[in-house]
Amino acid sequence: MNAPALSPARCGDCPIRHRAVCARCDADELNELDAIKYYRTYEAGQPIIWAGDVMTFVGSVVSGIATLTQTMEDGRTQMVGLLLPSDFVGRPGREGAAYDVAATTDVVMCCFRRKPFEELMERTPHIAHRLLQMTLDELDAAREWMLVLGRKTAREKIASLLSIIARRDASLTRRGATSRMVFDLPLTREAMADYLGLTLETVSRQISALKRDGVIELEGKRHVTVPDMHRLMEEAGDDSDGVFLG
Amino acid sequence: MNAPALSPARCGDCPIRHRAVCARCDADELNELDAIKYYRTYEAGQPIIWAGDVMTFVGSVVSGIATLTQTMEDGRTQMVGLLLPSDFVGRPGREGAAYDVAATTDVVMCCFRRKPFEELMERTPHIAHRLLQMTLDELDAAREWMLVLGRKTAREKIASLLSIIARRDASLTRRGATSRMVFDLPLTREAMADYLGLTLETVSRQISALKRDGVIELEGKRHVTVPDMHRLMEEAGDDSDGVFLG
DNA sequence: CGGGGATTTGACGTCCTTCAATCGACGTGG
DNA sequence: CCACGTCGATTGAAGGACGTCAAATCCCCG
Structure with a gap:
């Protein structure tokens, strides 16, 4: 209902500055990101992306909590990711979304238009490295969760x-x-x-x-x-x- | 029992050349990899790495099939990965192994000593990018599997x-x-x-x-x-x- | 031919689901 | 102000899918 906190104007003030995909960027790189970024808010319960939709952006969760879920034809659903502040949404190099993404609380996203971001990533190892690190962490978390789902x-x-x-x-x-x-x-x-x-x-x-x-x-x-x-x-x-x- | 197929001497002859972590490397980069690589074979049923052990190498499965498993204190186990030819083992930047890795068939691994590989990756975007791609694929597979484990x-x-x-x-x-x-x-x-x-x-x-x-x-x-x-x-x-x- | 691990099959128990009723908190409209 | 509807949550009863324990069978290999 009430408007979420205002977006941080500058990356320097960003609460997730040191944990997000931009964590290792220097000032120049931040400026480049600044040029293609915009903030967007979602209310609790609202969808952010539907599986299969074309992804026009990728981005980071700035505040709030979102979920990644898969659904079978008969309606059974499984959550496959819990997105907290600083977590990254979207897969560079892929056009369509693989999962449903929804806001469970009010959410602020820092979005980058997809194409420019992909190009930027190609020539910015700092971003690619950080994204690799974050992806490896997510993979570990997913595997931890497989043990929970399968055996506990x-x-x-x-x-x-x-x-x-x-x-x-x-x-x-x-x-x-x-x-x-x-x-x-x-x-x-x-x-x-x-x-x-x-x-x-x-x-x-x-x-x-x-x-x-x-x-x-x-x-x-x-x-x-x-x-x-x-x-x-x-x-x-x-x-x-x-x-x-x- | 019987010795597995001989290791390919040159990367150019490697059966997983176009799918593994080195897929995008040019000739120079392959030479660098050549300098730190060695082949190693494991018999069916043998452990490759124990969780918690120090990883002295990372590498690719060249032939055969290996598994990644987690075990609870009381013995319950959950497989969290199935490694086929071209799949990558090990996490750059991490010292200890997170999971047990074992050969289910005879396995040939193309191993890189860990430290040199990490350094090489730092200055070789081709490798980092390919590894990012492969990790994202694995993450997708893991999430697919979470649906299987949780809901099917x-x-x-x-x-x-x-x-x-x-x-x-x-x-x-x-x-x-x-x-x-x-x-x-x-x-x-x-x-x-x-x-x-x-x-x-x-x-x-x-x-x-x-x-x-x-x-x-x-x-x-x-x-x-x-x-x-x-x-x-x-x-x-x-x-x-x-x-x-x- | 014989031994042993892998696999199959059966009987039974139990943990979790399914179906259903109830409760509490909250917001809306009379 | 209170009745009412809604939504999330709790609780109960009954059934079923899968696990456990046990025995038999199949094969692979010496």
């Missing part, structure tokens, strides 16, 4: 999702990861189900169960407190050894 | 795997995709189960069911004939429209 129980799936959201939230807000964590769920139960390959009923039941067992606490439907991250990560079936917490 | 039934999973193997086989042997297809399964039932997030018993049952229903024919345990690819792809739950067959 419903309870472990929920715990895994909560732990990932907590982690990402910590890295975005720069509050850092601690034993006790508090955050808001950016997804509906249905979106969580689509992410996890479950039904929304199962999601709801497992969240209730985790609450009953004291693994999490809830205020309202979306505000989550994790009293003990180690406990949550054990529930997720992950290596509980210090990889994450200090 | 056991029967659809098997049909999906068969259809993918048939397709890849067609593209490798250059026989092209036709309505009737014949190929060998490169995976045990257990490996198929690990790929699909199923048990080997369920894999076996569903293969029997597809045979009973005339979707596939079997000679021995591994040799598969698909009388009608369209039918198989319908069973896989994919868009059956001409995307694939002529």
Whole structure:
């Protein structure tokens, strides 16, 4: 409803400056990007791109959260990506979109017209390298998620999702990861189900169960407190050894 | 057991020359790669890299088939990648291996010592660009697989795997995709189960069911004939429209 | 011909889905 | 101000798809 925060005028002021595809660009390169970029906002729930559509732009999520989903003919859907600020949308060199992209919260995108961006990338190794890095990170995340989808129980799936959201939230807000964590769920139960390959009923039941067992606490439907991250990560079936917490 | 085919001496003779990470390299760049490359063979069933090990090399699969798998503490495993000839192993910029890599058939790898390769990549956009392309393809494949893992039934999973193997086989042997297809399964039932997030018993049952229903024919345990690819792809739950067959 | 791993098949259990009813929060209109 | 509709979420009951455990069979190879 209310207008999202105004777009940063200059790349120098951009909140995702140091994490996005432009992270390694120097001043000259930023100027080139500036020439082909524009900001665009989407309201929560609105589609950003439909699978199969011609991509007129690629770009970065500046603020808000978007999802990548695939849908089968009979309507079954699977989320295949969760896009947070600084994540990149679109594939250079490809004309059509491969997945549906939708805003789950209000979203601000920093868009680059596709053709100019592709040309710029051809002659700007800083951009290509950064995009490669980001793509490799996404591939790792996708593979992590394949383990979740293929082998974990419903309870472990929920715990895994909560732990990932907590982690990402910590890295975005720069509050850092601690034993006790508090955050808001950016997804509906249905979106969580689509992410996890479950039904929304199962999601709801497992969240209730985790609450009953004291693994999490809830205020309202979306505000989550994790009293003990180690406990949550054990529930997720992950290596509980210090990889994450200090 | 028996020694695999000898390694190609020159990149010019390499069977994966036009598809691998070096696909876009010119003669000079190939010479540089030549200086840091060596061939290595692995027997069927042997590990290539263990997760967590220091990667001393990265490289391309020249022939044979390898798998990428993740394992949980309690032993549950999920395959997260199937490596065919020309596929790349290893992540530039990362010291430790993230996944177990193992040879499922006899495998020949074209290895590059990691540090020199990373340096070479820094100053060789042809390599970086090709690797970006290949990584984006892998990411697409991983996302396709997330739909399979999260939303498809056991029967659809098997049909999906068969259809993918048939397709890849067609593209490798250059026989092209036709309505009737014949190929060998490169995976045990257990490996198929690990790929699909199923048990080997369920894999076996569903293969029997597809045979009973005339979707596939079997000679021995591994040799598969698909009388009608369209039918198989319908069973896989994919868009059956001409995307694939002529 | 014999041994052993891979595969198939059967019986049974269980985790998750399906179908359905209810609840709570919120916004709208009477 | 309150009734009402909507939407997300919770909860229950019943059924089914897949997993588990166990035994038999098939083949590959010595």
